[in-house]
Amino acid sequence: DNKKIYIDKRDLKGVKINDNNEKINIITKEFTKEKNELNLVGKTVEEALEELDNFISVMLLNNVEVFYIIHGRGTGKLKKGVHEYLKNNKYVKSYRIANADEGGEAVTIVEI
DSSP, X not given: OOOOOOOOGGGOOSOEXXXXXXXXXXXXOOOOTTOOEEEOTTOXXXXXXXXXXXXXXXXXXXXXXXXXXXXXXTTSHHHXXXXXXXXXXXXXXXXXXXXXXXXXXXXXXXXX
């Protein structure tokens, strides 16, 4: 019954105790509206997809419409996993491989 909520780190005001007197663990990520790119190089597909899921949530909350995923070239496994995830994500309007001047095959550009 684990639930996640992603909020801006600057909005944290201390430790929250719920009605059952249990401490709620809050994990923050360094995602900001100004940084609309996610670097997944070196991650496993599983790790990358979890980060991507979190990142999309943050981009939606911040009304960011376009962001960049850096997955590198490598074996292509990571890019394939990312593209499969994006294809099935209801919030993704479109995605494409970046042009050469945007990072080329190592980068995917996503519109949400």
